[in-house]
Amino acid sequence: MKISGADILIEELVRQGITTIFGYPGGAVLDIYNSLYKNQNRLTHIISAHEQGAVHAADGYARVTGNVGVVFATSGPGATNLVTGIANAYLDSVPLIAITGNVAIPLLGRDSFQEVDVVGITMPIVKHNYALRKIEDLAPTIREAFKIARSGRPGPVLIDIPKDIQQTIMEYDPDEKIETEDFVNISDDTAYDLKAAICAVNEAKRPFIYCGGGVVAANAGNEVIELSQKISAPIGLSMMGITAVPNDYELNLGMTGMHGKYTASMTKHSSDLIIALGVRFSDRATGNKQAYRGKRTIIHIDIDPAEINKNIPADIELCGDIKKIVNELIAAIKENHHPKWHKQIEKFKEEESAYRVSGDELTAKCIIEMVNSYTDDETVVATDVGQHQMWTAQYYKFQNPRTLLTSGGLGTMGYGLGAAIGGCIASDRKKTVLFTGDGSFGMNLNELATAVSQNLPIVVIIVNNGVLGMVRQWQHSFYDDNFSQTTLNRKTDFALLAESFGAKGRKASTAKELEEILKRDFKSSGPLVIDCKVNMNERVFPLIPAGKSVDDMITE
Numbered sequence: 414m415k416i417s418g419a420d421i422l423i424e425e426l427v428r429q430g431i432t433t434i435f436g437y438p439g440g441a442v443l444d445i446y447n448s449l450y451k452n453q454n455r456l457t458h459i460i461s462a463h464e465q466g467a468v469h470a471a472d473g474y475a476r477v478t479g480n481v482g483v484v485f486a487t488s489g490p491g492a493t494n495l496v497t498g499i500a501n502a503y504l505d506s507v508p509l510i511a512i513t514g515n516v517a518i519p520l521l522g523r524d525s526f527q528e529v530d531v532v533g534i535t536m537p538i539v540k541h542n543y544a545l546r547k548i549e550d551l552a553p554t555i556r557e558a559f560k561i562a563r564s565g566r567p568g569p570v571l572i573d574i575p576k577d578i579q580q581t582i583m584e585y586d587p588d589e590k591i592e593t594e595d596f597v598n599i600s601d602d603t604a605y606d607l608k609a610a611i612c613a614v615n616e617a618k619r620p621f622i623y624c625g626g627g628v629v630a631a632n633a634g635n636e637v638i639e640l641s642q643k644i645s646a647p648i649g650l651s652m653m654g655i656t657a658v659p660n661d662y663e664l665n666l667g668m669t670g671m672h673g674k675y676t677a678s679m680t681k682h683s684s685d686l687i688i689a690l691g692v693r694f695s696d697r698a699t700g701n702k703q704a705y706r707g708k709r710t711i712i713h714i715d716i717d718p719a720e721i722n723k724n725i726p727a728d729i730e731l732c733g734d735i736k737k738i739v740n741e742l743i744a745a746i747k748e749n750h751h752p753k754w755h756k757q758i759e760k761f762k763e764e765e766s767a768y769r770v771s772g773d774e775l776t777a778k779c780i781i782e783m784v785n786s787y788t789d790d791e792t793v794v795a796t797d798v799g800q801h802q803m804w805t806a807q808y809y810k811f812q813n814p815r816t817l818l819t820s821g822g823l824g825t826m827g828y829g830l831g832a833a834i835g836g837c838i839a840s841d842r843k844k845t846v847l848f849t850g851d852g853s854f855g856m857n858l859n860e861l862a863t864a865v866s867q868n869l870p871i872v873v874i875i876v877n878n879g880v881l882g883m884v885r886q887w888q889h890s891f892y893d894d895n896f897s898q899t900t901l902n903r904k905t906d907f908a909l910l911a912e913s914f915g916a917k918g919r920k921a922s923t924a925k926e927l928e929e930i931l932k933r934d935f936k937s938s939g940p941l942v943i944d945c946k947v948n949m950n951e952r953v954f955p956l957i958p959a960g961k962s963v964d965d966m967i968t969e
Contacts, residue, residue, distance in 0.1 A: 416582065417581065418578045423449060425551075429559045434458045435461060435468070435483070439491045440527065442514035446485075470834045472507050472835065473835030473839065476832075484498075489528060492531035492573075493529060497823075503538045504821070506626060510558055511571040512572050513573045539570055540561050545578050565716055611742065615746055620644050620646040620685075620754075621648075625653050629656055632814070636739040645754075653822075656815060661810070667807070672806070672807070672957075673957075675764065678966070679963060689713045689714065691714070691716070693723075700961050701961055704964070713730055714732075714739070718732050775927065781805055781848065783927055783931065787931050790812035793833070794845075794847075794848065795833035796829055797825075797849040798824045798828065798853055804876070829853060830847060831860050833847040833873075837864075838869070846874065850877070851875055851876075851905075861940060865939065870939065875942065879949050881899040881901065885949070886952045889952070916940035918944070
C-alpha cells in the first residue's frame with residue numbers, strides 16, 4: 414500500500430506496541446498530527462501545557478510500565494523545550510523516543526522559521542539520534558530506534574523528521590522484514606570473573622549489597638533478596654534503586670549516600686565487601702572516593718561497561734545482565750550467616766534512633782508518613798527535587814518496584830508534575846501522589862491544566878517552607894547563613910491557584926488540619942493540591958558534606 418511518511422510513523426509506533434503518546438502540536442508536525450487524528454482508535458495522545466511537561470510525562474510513563482515512552486514535538490522551540498527532559502531520561506537510563514518535526518529538507522540550514530539543529534543539540538544526551546533525509550529510511554530508523562532505547566542500558570533516542578518526508582508517499586509493507594543493527598551492549602558470552610566473585614563472597618565477614626536503578630530496570634529484586642538471604646547481607650540503596658526491594662524486607666536498610674539513612678551509610682562504610690548492582694557510584698553517593706573505596710573488596714555488576722571503573726575502581730568486574738549474574742552467584746556461593754556483623758548493624762540502628770526528634774508541629778516527616786498511611790503498595794509516587802525529595806526517600810515506605818518517579822541524575826526541579834501525569838496514566842489512572850516543594854512546583858505548575866483536563870486523580874502535596882530549602886540549607890551549613898536569593902517571599906496562594914485551574918485546593922498548617930483534609934478529600938476524583946506550611950529552618954539530616962566521608966556526617 415502507498416501511504417505518507419506520517420502514516421508510516423504511526424503504523425510503526427503501533428507495531429512497536431505503543432498505545433499512548435505525549436506531546437504538543439505545531440507547524441512542522443501537522444502531518445503527523447493529521448495521521449494521528451485518523452488513528453485515534455489505535456493511539457491515545459495526551460496534550461501537555463508545555464513540551465517539557467510532555468517529555469517528563471513520557472519519562473514517568475516509561476518508568477512505571479518498563480516500556481518505551483514516546484513524545485512528539487514540533488521544530489525549533491518545541492524541540493528545544495524537550496532538551497531538559499531528554500537529558501533527565503538519559504542520566505536516569507529511561508527508555509524514551511522523542512520524535513520532532515523539522516522544516517523541509519530544501520529549507521534546512523537557511524535560518525528558516527522555527528528551524529534548529531536539534532540533532533546537534535541533543536547529541537551528548539541521547540543513546541543515539543537520527544536526522545532523516547530519505548523516506549526509505551523512515552521505517553528502518555523507527556525500528557532501530559526502539560531497539561536502541563530498550564537494549565542494554567535503556568535510554569532516550571531522538572528522531573528528527575523533516576516536513577517533506579512526512580508528506581512523501583511511498584510503498585509500505587508493514588510485514589516487510591527490515592534488518593537493523595544489533596545495539597545490545599553485552600552479549601551473553603561476555604567473559605567475566607565469576608570465580609573470583611564467588612570466592613570473595615564466600616570469604617567476606619561483613620558483606621553489603623548496594624542496589625541501584627539497574628536492579629529495577631532488570632526486574633531483579635527477587636534475585637537480590639535471595640542473594641541477601643543466602644549470605645545474610647544487608648542491602649543499601651541508591652536513590653534510583655529505592656524500589657528495588659520492599660521497604661519491609663528485614664535486611665533493607667534504605668538509601669545510602671549524602672542524605673542516606675545513618676544505619677545504611679554506616680553499615681556500608683563498615684563492610685569488607687560491597688556487591689554493587691546497577692549503580693553509578695555518583696559523587697552524591699560516594700563522597701570522598703578514597704575513603705569510600707577503603708580496604709574493602711568491591712564487586713561491580715552492571716550491564717554498561719562504561720560504568721565499571723568510571724568512578725570507583727572495582728576489584729571484580731561482572732559486566733552483563735544483573736538478573737542472570739546474580740542467579741549464577743546464588744547457585745555457586747555458600748550459605749553464610751554473620752551474627753557479629755548483624756550485632757554491629759543493630760548498634761548503628763540504636764545510634765540512629767537517638768537523634769530522631771519529633772514534635773507537634775507539621776513537619777516533612779509527619780506529612781509524608783501521614784500521606785503514606787492513605788496510599789497502598791501500588792500507588793505511584795513522584796517527587797520534584799530538593800529537601801522534600803530526600804525526605805520522601807527517607808520516610809516513604811515503598812513496597813513495589815517502579816512506584817517512585819524522581820530525577821536522580823540531573824536533579825530537575827519541575828520534573829514532578831509531568832512525571833506524575835505520565836505515571837498516573839501508566840497505572841490505569843489510579844491514585845497518584847506528587848511530593849513537591851514551593852520552589853519546584855513553581856517551575857512547571859502549568860501542567861495542572863493537563864491533570865485537570867484529563868481528570869487525573871493526582872494528589873499534589875506541596876511541602877511549602879517559603880524558601881529554596883536545599884540551597885538554603887547549604888547556605889546555612891557552608892556559607893555563613895548568607896541566604897542569597899533563596900528566601901522567595903512569594904505571595905502565591907497555591908490553593909486558590911489550584912481552584913483557578915479547576916482542581917481542588919486545600920491548605921494545612923497543622924497535622925490535625927492535614928489529617929482532616931486527607932480524610933475528606935484524598936479519595937476524591939480529579940487533581941487535589943494541598944499546600945502544607947512547614948518551618949523554613951527544617952533541614953534534611955543526615956548530611957555528608959560534598960567530598961567528605963561518613964566520618965564527617967552531620968546528624969542534627
